[in-house]
Amino acid sequence: MWGKHRKRQWIGFYCGAYLAAVLTIIGLSGLFMHFNEKGPMNAGHENILCDDCHQKAPGTIRQQLQARVGYLLKARKTDVVFGHLPVSNQDCLVCHERPNDPHPVYRFIEPRFAETRKKIQAQYCATCHQEHRGERITNDTQFCRHCHERLVLKNDPLDISHAQLIEDEKWPTCLGCHDYHGNHVYQIPRETTKMIPELEVIRYFKGFPTPYSKDKKHEPKKRR
Ligand code: HEC
Ligand code: HEC
Ligand code: HEC
Ligand code: HEC
Ligand code: HEC
Structure with missing residues (x-):
């Protein structure tokens, strides 16, 4: 007994x-933790609903806990509001699909980018677009360097070659001529005198109007 x-x-x-x-x-x-707004919405998202990004968790309490533990153990990039799923790339792509994107997030999941991922996690929208900051792009203007440091063009059309710009570490110039997703309709300049100045790129990152072009190849959806 x-x-x-x-x-x-x-x-x-x-x-x-x-x-x-x-x-x-x-x-x-x-x-x-209450599901209160965390901070001002980013540029363009003023009229988007919370649920457009924060999907209600269909899972059991156990699954939600697993998601949270996953975040705490760094297996997940984003935290999760209890009762909601963590916001993922897919939640953004629902509205922002751009088939012409030269830097699609999924490309950087490939094994050949294992070393790159240690330098920049270009496989997540959140790496460059953290939400609730009242901004548009939350990364710096030099991140091209993580992937294009060995770039040489065979017939370089520029007045100062890409190779030279890179040797001089003029990384902020890249965004002066190229947009990242290739979604703006505009003529890429060939003269460094026609570049968008870095300050204007930074202002765009913060939420001011686009210096590239208002015309887009693919407009985002307004509702999920
Ligand atoms: C455009 C997508 C989007 C919309 C719309 C949105 N959020 Fe978020 N929210 C996010 C992302 C992404 C995160 C993760 C943290 C980050 O990226 O900064 C987040 C984080 C949060 C957090 C912090 C908890 C956490 O998981 O980190 C709260 C609270 C929150 N959001 C509440 C809201 C509320 C309330 C609304 C509606 C007013 C809202 N969100 C609208 C994308 C969005
Ligand atoms: C419900 C649809 C929807 C969802 C979901 C959504 N967006 Fe948006 N997003 C929009 C719309 C609409 C605009 C405004 C575009 C404009 O003003 O031309 C916008 C604007 C933006 C802009 C600024 C674009 C510009 O040209 O000014 C960025 C960056 C952005 N979204 C990133 C994201 C990210 C990252 C996520 C996921 C966390 C996300 N969006 C989720 C619809 C959405
Ligand atoms: C490594 C950094 C990085 C990542 C990752 C990234 N972006 Fe961007 N994004 C930028 C930069 C820089 C710009 C400004 C240049 C431009 O407009 O292309 C931008 C601009 C945008 C714009 C406005 C221009 C347009 O295409 O309409 C939207 C919307 C956007 N990003 C959404 C997303 C979404 C959704 C994801 C994930 C699927 C994502 N971005 C991933 C850096 C990034
Ligand atoms: C995470 C790695 C990574 C980052 C960061 C990155 N790129 Fe790229 N980029 C690539 C890869 C991979 C390709 C495709 C190259 C290929 O197909 O040979 C590419 C292609 C391009 C192209 C050619 C596009 C086309 O249509 O053919 C341009 C222009 C470009 N990148 C500019 C930039 C600029 C400007 C930045 C910084 C704002 C940047 N990249 C940041 C990896 C990256
Ligand atoms: C003065 C404007 C300008 C600047 C600054 C500039 N580029 Fe370019 N870039 C161009 C033009 C023009 C092309 C050729 C585009 C074409 O032929 O379609 C090009 C082509 C490219 C390509 C495509 C190469 C290929 O194989 O097709 C990549 C990648 C690229 N640039 C990356 C960068 C990076 C990274 C930086 C920053 C170090 C940068 N560019 C700075 C204008 C510029």
Whole structure:
């Protein structure tokens, strides 16, 4: 009889420890966090609904906890509001699909970009577009350097060659002529005198109007 009692005590102990661990995780990670706006919406998103990006979690509490633990263990890029799924690339692409994108996020999941991913996580929209900052682009103007440092054009059309610009580490000039997603309709200049100045690119990043062109090859959807 004594043995059975002892066994029950142990079961109780393990259940208690398990519960404590679970509660610590939930507690730490903000079960009591309210789904309030985190900060001003980014440029262009003023009229987008919360649910357009923050999908309600269909999963069980256990699955939601797994998502949260995944985030805490760095397996996920974005945190999750309890009861909501973490916002993923797919939530952005629903409205922003651009078949002509020369830098599509999925390309950088490929194994050949393993080294690149250590330098820049170009496989996530969130790397350059964190939301709730009231901005448009949250990365710097020099990130091209992580991937194009060995670029040489056979017949370089520029007055100062790409190779020279790169040797002189003029990384902010890249965005002075090229947009990243290739979605703006405009003529790429060949003279460095016709570049968009870095300051204007930065202003665009912060939320001011586009210096490239208002015409886009693919307009975003307004509703999910
Ligand atoms: C355009 C997509 C988008 C919309 C619309 C949006 N959010 Fe977010 N939200 C995000 C992303 C992405 C994150 C993750 C953190 C980041 O990228 O800065 C986030 C993070 C959050 C967080 C912090 C918790 C966390 O998971 O990091 C809260 C709270 C939040 N959003 C609430 C809201 C509310 C309330 C609305 C509506 C007023 C809203 N969001 C609209 C994309 C969006
Ligand atoms: C419901 C559809 C929808 C979703 C979801 C959505 N967007 Fe948008 N987004 C828009 C619209 C509409 C605009 C405004 C475009 C304009 O003003 O020309 C916009 C604007 C933007 C802009 C600025 C574009 C510009 O030219 O000024 C960026 C950057 C952006 N979204 C990134 C994202 C990212 C990253 C996500 C995912 C976290 C996301 N969007 C989710 C519809 C959406
Ligand atoms: C490595 C950085 C980086 C990543 C990753 C990235 N972007 Fe961008 N994005 C930029 C830069 C820089 C610009 C400004 C130049 C331009 O307009 O192409 C921009 C511009 C935009 C614009 C406005 C121009 C347009 O194409 O309409 C939208 C919308 C946008 N990004 C959405 C996204 C979405 C959605 C994702 C994920 C699928 C994403 N971006 C991933 C850097 C990035
Ligand atoms: C994460 C790596 C990465 C980053 C960061 C990156 N690129 Fe690229 N880029 C690539 C790859 C890969 C290609 C495709 C090359 C190929 O197909 O040979 C490419 C192609 C291009 C092209 C040719 C597009 C076309 O239509 O053929 C241009 C222009 C370009 N990148 C400019 C830029 C600029 C400007 C930046 C910074 C704002 C930048 N890239 C940042 C990896 C990157
Ligand atoms: C003065 C404007 C200008 C500047 C500055 C500039 N480019 Fe270019 N770039 C061009 C033009 C023009 C082309 C040729 C486009 C074409 O023929 O379609 C080109 C072509 C490219 C290509 C395509 C090469 C290929 O194989 O087709 C890549 C990649 C590229 N540039 C990346 C960059 C990077 C990275 C930087 C920054 C170091 C940069 N560019 C700076 C104007 C510029």
